[in-house]
Amino acid sequence: MLKIVLVVLLAFLVQYVFKTLLMFDVHKRIYNHRPGQCRKIEGPVHGSEDITIVDEKNIAFITSGLVYLNDDPSRATWKGQIFLYDLTKRTYKAESIPILNLEDEEGFHPHGISHWIKKDGTIRLFMVVHSKVFKHSIVILDFDETKRQLNHVRTVRDEKFVRPNDVVATGDESFLVSNDGGAQTVLGNAVEMFTGFWKGGLVYYDGKISQYLLENTVANGIILSRDRKTLFVSHINQETIGVFAWDQKKISIKKLSEIETLTGCDNFYIDKQDNLWSGCHPILKDAVGHLGDAGDQSLFAPSQVLRFKFSKDLKSAEMVEVFSDDGRFTSASAIAVGFDDGKQLLIGTVFRDLTHCDIDVPLDF
Amino acid sequence: MGNNATFLHFMHRFVFWILFAMVTCFVLRILIVLDLNKRIYNHTPGPCRVLTEKYKGTAGLTFVESQKRVYVTLGYGKSHNMTTKTGIAFYNTNRTDGRSQQEMHDLIEMTINWNGYEHQNLFIPTGIDSFASSNGRILLYVINAHPDHECIHFFQVDNQKLNHRKSVCDSSFTSLQDLTVVGPDRIFFTNMAAFGRGWAQVVEFALQTGQGVVYYYDGSKLSIAAPTVNAPTGIGYDSKRRILYVGSLIRESLLAYKVAKDMSLDSMYEMMLLTSPIGLFVESKSGDVWIAAHPVLHESAWHYSNPERKNVHSSSQVLRIRIQEEGNSWVTTEPYANDGATISASSAIVYTDDQMIIGSSFGRLLHCDLTNSHIT
Numbered sequence: 001m002l003k004i005v006l007v008v009l010l011a012f013l014v015q016y017v018f019k020t021l022l023m024f025d026v027h028k029r030i031y032n033h034r035p036g037q038c039r040k041i042e043g044p045v046h047g048s049e050d051i052t053i054v055d056e057k058n059i060a061f062i063t064s065g066l067v068y069l070n071d072d073p074s075r076a077t078w079k080g081q082i083f084l085y086d087l088t089k090r091t092y093k094a095e096s097i098p099i100l101n102l103e104d105e106e107g108f109h110p111h112g113i114s115h116w117i118k119k120d121g122t123i124r125l126f127m128v129v130h131s132k133v134f135k136h137s138i139v140i141l142d143f144d145e146t147k148r149q150l151n152h153v154r155t156v157r158d159e160k161f162v163r164p165n166d167v168v169a170t171g172d173e174s175f176l177v178s179n180d181g182g183a184q185t186v187l188g189n190a191v192e193m194f195t196g197f198w199k200g201g202l203v204y205y206d207g208k209i210s211q212y213l214l215e216n217t218v219a220n221g222i223i224l225s226r227d228r229k230t231l232f233v234s235h236i237n238q239e240t241i242g243v244f245a246w247d248q249k250k251i252s253i254k255k256l257s258e259i260e261t262l263t264g265c266d267n268f269y270i271d272k273q274d275n276l277w278s279g280c281h282p283i284l285k286d287a288v289g290h291l292g293d294a295g296d297q298s299l300f301a302p303s304q305v306l307r308f309k310f311s312k313d314l315k316s317a318e319m320v321e322v323f324s325d326d327g328r329f330t331s332a333s334a335i336a337v338g339f340d341d342g343k344q345l346l347i348g349t350v351f352r353d354l355t356h357c358d359i360d361v362p363l364d365f
Numbered sequence: 366m367g368n369n370a371t372f373l374h375f376m377h378r379f380v381f382w383i384l385f386a387m388v389t390c391f392v393l394r395i396l397i398v399l400d401l402n403k404r405i406y407n408h409t410p411g412p413c414r415v416l417t418e419k420y421k422g423t424a425g426l427t428f429v430e431s432q433k434r435v436y437v438t439l440g441y442g443k444s445h446n447m448t449t450k451t452g453i454a455f456y457n458t459n460r461t462d463g464r465s466q467q468e469m470h471d472l473i474e475m476t477i478n479w480n481g482y483e484h485q486n487l488f489i490p491t492g493i494d495s496f497a498s499s500n501g502r503i504l505l506y507v508i509n510a511h512p513d514h515e516c517i518h519f520f521q522v523d524n525q526k527l528n529h530r531k532s533v534c535d536s537s538f539t540s541l542q543d544l545t546v547v548g549p550d551r552i553f554f555t556n557m558a559a560f561g562r563g564w565a566q567v568v569e570f571a572l573q574t575g576q577g578v579v580y581y582y583d584g585s586k587l588s589i590a591a592p593t594v595n596a597p598t599g600i601g602y603d604s605k606r607r608i609l610y611v612g613s614l615i616r617e618s619l620l621a622y623k624v625a626k627d628m629s630l631d632s633m634y635e636m637m638l639l640t641s642p643i644g645l646f647v648e649s650k651s652g653d654v655w656i657a658a659h660p661v662l663h664e665s666a667w668h669y670s671n672p673e674r675k676n677v678h679s680s681s682q683v684l685r686i687r688i689q690e691e692g693n694s695w696v697t698t699e700p701y702a703n704d705g706a707t708i709s710a711s712s713a714i715v716y717t718d719d720q721m722i723i724g725s726s727f728g729r730l731l732h733c734d735l736t737n738s739h740i741t
Contacts, residue, residue, distance in 0.1 A: 014389055014393075018393055018396070021397075022401065022402045025402075026397070027397045027400065027401075027402075027403065027639065028403055028639065029638075029639045031682075031684060031697055031698060031699030031702075032696070032697065032698045032699065033408065033410075033698050033699045033700065033741065034737075034740055035408075036736070036737055036740075037737070037740070262402060262403065262404045263406075304406075306406060318407075319406050319407065320406065320407050320408055321406030321407065321408045321702065322408065324406075324699065360411075360736040360737055361408070361409055361410060361411055361736050362409060362411070362412055365407075365409055365412075365413060365707065
């Protein structure tokens with residue numbers, strides 16, 4: 001009896017080790033290719049983790065200065081910032097926008113970002129913010145176009161914002177938030193990853209109270225389709241994208257499909273043709289070192305930009321790899337935005353700079 | 366006695382667990398080599414179009430600079446029991462000769478004058494290379510992949526005709542793959558495995574031992590240039606730098622050898638690609654190595670076992686290895702990748718004048734324009 005138990009345990013251990021090796025992508029590597037000329041944008045140097053595009057103004061807001069699973073607050077020596085980039089002028093320079101009246105200026109390290117256009121035309125930004133000691137909130141800012149500054153509206157803290165990663169605005173005061181896990185330390189996160197007991201999920205905040213929509217999963221990047229009827233959720237650790245029907249009135253989601261990507265897609269953007277774009281981390285073993293130590297400039301991680309064209313029933317998607325880099329040029333891509341009718345591309349990274357590429361090759365073939 | 370029995374019992378257990386560990390590692394290594402959990406993401410370097418899908422296989426390509434022609438071997442699928450015509454055709458890469466857009470993408474089939482060769486009905490061409498002599502003679506060298514007649518055919522080009530000159534056959538040719546020309550009638554070529562096909566070859570690959578060979582033929586004599594190579598496939602020669610490149614299917618790597626004046630090979634390095642190179646093309650000026658590869662081996666295995674099934678695809682990939690000036694480092698780019706929907710099991714590649722032609726084991730021939738060749 002003991003022998004049988006031992007053999008079963010051994011078999012379990014062997015398959016677990018093997019699956020872990022595959023999870024770390026030990027047998028994969030990245031090959032470089034670009035869709036056209038690429039240049040770095042001056043401005044963000046400590047990350048460009050998420051981007052939101054305001055189509056009405058042809059501008060992009062970019063979050064920079066992420067602090068994540070920060071066991072040692074003294075190591076977070078960089079500033080959190082919001083950059084603005086004009087998509088119509090090829091300046092290759094992003095402007096840091098001053099933020100007024102923040103509750104905690106020193107503890108402002110933005111992560112995911114989204115925007116909402118109010119009835120009076122004001123651009124309202126919603127962003128996930130972590131402090132240096134990794135405390136979380138959703139900060140709401142209004143953009144003053146004339147003075148080119150961001151004014152603090154409100155900071156929302158909630159016990160359900162366990163480890164927020166991304167946010168999607170659904171109204172003047174309401175939003176969806178993704179939690180990419182439950183652990184607050186590097187060790188705790190490793191335990192979650194290795195055991196598969198995910199403590200992340202999806203939360204809806206209606207302006208006053210919050211409620212869980214998904215629990216015990218990994219929810220990284222999130223985005224709504226242009227008609228606001230479909231919600232895309234990155235289950236980054238499982239290397240899949242969850243597709244849900246979203247009902248704003250009933251505040252409910254219904255799973256439609258799960259797309260296997262075999263890569264870790266981070267944040268999303270939906271273009272005017274309803275294609276989903278994402279910055280992905282294709283090789284986990286190469287990403288862990290860099291993502292675990294933002295300050296070490298000698299570390300880098302591979303980058304990959306994918307564009308997904310979904311079928312009408314949203315049950316499958318054609319994937320095109322628009323850009324791929326071993327990390328020496330663009331390190332740890334987290335977000336990709338195809339704009340100008342798919343002729344240009346912005347790529348944001350977790351802890352490094354922002355890249356602007358031309359797309360000279362066909363993406364539909 | 367008691368101690369002896371205990372010791373023997375312990376040894377039995379120890380040997381059992383060591384064997385168990387070895388077998389487990391062996392099985393896991395095979396699973397890793399099969400590229401589980403790996404997939405390809407489609408992208409192109411510019412607009413692409415299919416040149417032909419009439420033949421079950423366009424597995425070998427060679428470029429003749431003086432003629433601006435790419436010669437293509439047709440019908441490799443016949444070696445896997447597919448019904449198809451076999452032969453050799455060429456594609457003219459010249460874009461400035463006033464031909465129409467349609468004519469520019471035509472493939473011209475060549476007539477073969479066998480000069481009474483008795484085994485012409487066993488012709489299944491695959492790997493191919495060319496030699497252009499100073500007096501304008503163009504010679505073609507073609508691997509014949511028929512399981513009962515593995516040989517190398519020597520042809521001379523006469524405009525749209527090929528004249529058969531001779532064939533080199535040997536009983537040790539069990540699994541010929543590709544060849545590269547180093548001089549008139551002087552070639553290096555690869556024999557991938559001791560067993561030509563079937564389960565014996567599968568077991569040979571699973572054991573991951575080097576039963577493949579690189580041969581050298583000097584125009585009259587055959588010799589072994591590199592013994593015990595692990596599943597050698599594509600082969601290419603950089604004549605300027607005298608470097609021979611050999612792809613390894615199972616090791617998923619590119620081996621580089623320095624070719625001495627006496628044509629002996631000196632191992633230089635092994636470039637781990639983590640993809641299985643099948644066909645190579647070496648740019649004569651820059652020394653860049655273009656590779657047509659099978660990036661997901663379990664898909665290839667399934668595809669080669671079921672080449673007729675339309676819903677069974679194998680991913681395709683083209684890599685470009687830009688060797689840096691000092692020759693010891695390189696930058697790898699991936700000009701093309703496809704999950705098999707457009708082209709399945711890419712096995713040959715040629716690049717010239719911002720054009721890339723990709724051949725496949727059992728299907729289409731693809732032509733792509735490179736929009737930004739300097740960064741591709």
